[in-house]
Amino acid sequence: MKKNADDISFKVTPEVLETHAGDVDVAINGVFPAKYFNKKATVVATPVLTYEGGETAFEPVTVQGEKVSANNKVVSYTDGGNFSYKDAVPFTDDMRKSELVIRMTASKGSKSVDFEPIKVADGVLAAPTLVVNFPFAIIGVQREKNLTGVYDPNIDPFQRIVPDSYTADIRYLINSAVLRNSELKSEDIEKLKEYTKDAFDAERKELKGVEVSAYASPDGALDFNTKLSEKREGTSSNYVEKQLKKEKIEAELKSKFTPEDWDGFKELMEKSNIQDKELILRVLSMYSDPEVREREIKNLSQAFTSVADEILPQLRRAKITASVELIGKTDEEIMDLANGNPSALNPAELLYAATLTDDKEKQLYIYGAMTEVYPNDWRGYNNKGMVLAQQGKFEEAKPLFEKAESLSTSEPIIKNNLGACALVAGDVAKAEELFGAASGAGSEVNNNLAIVAIKKAEYEKAVKLLDGTNTPNEGLAKIMVGDNSGALKALENCPWEGCYMTEYFKAIVGARTAKENLMYESLEKAVSMNADLKSKIATDLEFAKYFDEARFQEIVK
Template sequence: MRKLNFILTFVIAVGLLATSCSKKMEPLDSSLFTANPSPLELVGSKVPVTVNGRYPAKWFDKKAEVVVTPVLKYQGTETLGSPHSYQGEKVSGNAITIYQAEGGAFTVNSNFDYVPAMKKSELFLRFSVSRKGNHLIDFDVKVADGIVSTAALADAKTVTPALAPDAFQRIIKEAHDADIMFLIQRAELRSSELNSGDVKAWKELVQEVYNDDRKNLNVEVSAYASPDGGYSLNDKLAAQREKNTSNYLKKELKKSKVDTDVNAKYTAQDWEGFQKLVQASNLQDKELVLRVLSMYNDPARREREIKNISSVYSELAETILPRLRRSRLIANVEIIGKTDEELVAATNSSAINELSVEELLYAATLNGVSKEKVYSLVTQKYANDYRGWNNLGDVYFAKGDYSKASQAYAKASSISSRAAEPKMNQALLAMIDGDNAKAEQLLGSASGANTLNEALGVLYIKKGDYTKAVQAFGDTKSNNAALAQILSKNYNKAQQTLNGITAKDATTNYLSAIVAARTNNTSGVASSLKSAIDKGASKTEILNDLEFARFLSNPDVKNMLGL
């Protein structure tokens, strides 16, 4: 009986103690806590928050332990932040000690991974209280409302994927030449030279070019003398060689009915040609000769010093100097490519199969041409050219068919592992999939891609580095660029960017409404939101967006949203 009475007394005592403790450490008032920022704000892909609070004097039991966990509640679910532990002054442990008499301030930091459902949410601190290992009480205290999720508007889908460039030239310039050689100190044209295979082929080419409506022709004569024998002699010799060659060529052109001018010039001492031939030769002492050329600019001094190199001069006289006694016939040819109209017509007929890869790639950029058709043909006819695969991927990307785009970009990258464009475009797909680390790695290998800065700008927004995002976008006029400026709080610049967008969409107007909201322009909020709704913006999204919360009581905004 005594034993039973003792047990009952013990149970009652423990119960009273627990009840006493529970009452003592009752739920705290929300006025004790301040969240920063409030409301919360999305930064990159994270929602950081710092909550400063205080345990009141005499609230914290000397033997109690308290675990404080930030909790984000939204749409019937919740996400837990990082727990923080505290203990009373009579607890032996490693947690932060709070003294009962004076209480104590505390700071709780947390960083939530953002998901769109969190847009309409509430932040609580969850207190879990125990004493000597016995759980006493749990309670939640609300400390902040919702998340400003404007940064989530960054959209890699709207970045223009990088287009692999074509090398199409409307006018292609070519130069064709042939040499007429002369004997030492002579300027007479020799029949053996005039009837050489090179000269004959050159004249036939000139005739062919002149008769081709898509080619323009210009003819030159450049006559030379070798740099031995003195300047005065060589000047007269080179001039005579030029005159004889020009007269001969004019007669030949007239005979062939080729009506074109002959532009002629001569060089008295061809030191430049001499240096090139020596450099390319196998002369034993060619470095000595080249050193003389670099040391002396005076032609007479050069000639004298080179002749002093007796071991090499005789070889120069036999192998190098004779090749400098010449007249060069030069045919400058301009090949006129197809016009835009001709290319468009060709892509819409069987003539498409006759186009070169450069013509095809260029034609795909013209209005009235099916990009998918042309790029598909490029991948078939020029399967080892990465550009066709990359640009076909761009077509799929624009359609929103990211699976096919991914396959095309992968093929392009496998053909040319160093190509910048597929890397950049694969980075866009990685951002769309939420893999910003992969995107960053790919963009590091995409230097030179034509829309790289736009892709980098979006990546920096997603990383929360808004200053770098603004720098990357530069003067780009896009929704993403304006968003970066809004997040950097440069609202005037953001509105200028939005005004400069040619094809304004619902997001453009939505961002204008945010600029208006942040600059207290109520009429601007109403008019911009109306334009956004007219273009398909969701009224529900607007209602859940804390950017507009304080404007919902405005009559114009209320009527527009049907409130």
């Protein structure tokens, strides 16, 4: 049996071993010819992956002759036979240039003999292990959704010019357009005057204009209310015009009137505790005709008494609004304060200051200052961690992300960033869980999930996640699904200037499509950017066909 061992045939799938999801899988079908297998013999066959500096054995398989009283696969002496076998071993980088051999030991009774190893395959194609494992962290700008509609520098991103306004009402008696001294001397009107004067005089404020909106309450005849609201517009706008001239304030004055203030009526009703409030609001939603609305509301006699006392007097008014733009600090002022007196800046200004420089150390200083000035704002810790992550310092970034999470446990941005740390640390399962929790945080999450997908050999999923990004990993994912032209297109449009893995993957496309010039030119560019790639290229079976060629040897020497 040992002498004729060459008569045994082995079919290995794949013919050249590959690694996927961190393992080297192998399927072997062994065929013993007729009149070969001794009836009393037992053969133990062990696939072994051998490489420089070591070897890794797969699980052995045992077959036996017809007269052996054991429970192994039986091979007929007369007809021969076969065995099928599948196993996997964890991939290590040493296996990139290796051989799969079958070592067999045959025994008969107390005698045993070792066969010469039989080479059955080469290994291991390891392109998926070249995935650019550099997940993206996300900057924190907006702390939470601002539902107020009013700019808040503690929540919203930096705005250099912030719109602001102040509104005061002049109220009229029923059916009257006469201005009353009590109204003109009210606290609200006095504050409006001060606000307008200050906006006109202040260096960092610009008075954009003053608008007068006059109204009549929605009771009585529409024609009468139209004339009444127009008269109120006239008296109130004349008053405002005189006040502007008196204070020597230059501002555009606009005025308008609304015959019946149903919008104001609805707003006040919603805030009131008036009996039958819901019925009245239902009337407003059911009818658009003002006369029908008034009639139906008056039919609710008890409720209408409260409406007439509490709601309607507030609608007999002229609303005066001064619109202002608040002018923020210049970039130079913000940077000076960020470097010298960061406590003089609000959160939005500090976050903006960090965007005014590309110097990572300065960014770290600014975000560090923010953690001291605003220790309860998660964005300072998160963004400092993000800068460290951009520098590849994920271990240093992790505690900062954890601090950010303690301040905002549900923020998806932080989940993504913690996932990035887990991915770099090799905890793919934890990373995937965190990226899932970061859904909707940004395109960075898709990039990170694609890295996970490639590591799990889910190449089609990675292609979908990365489609159109033109990143090196999109090129790799498309290589792995056999789309070499799509891979090359993505790699040639890669926005990452000076990325050596882009050239490496282009070289793989060249090797797989027999485009030698593309392969050689890309390999030369890759090693010129990173000479450490030479040893990897020298053992990469993607280029096995060219190992002995002079140009290849010149690249890797």
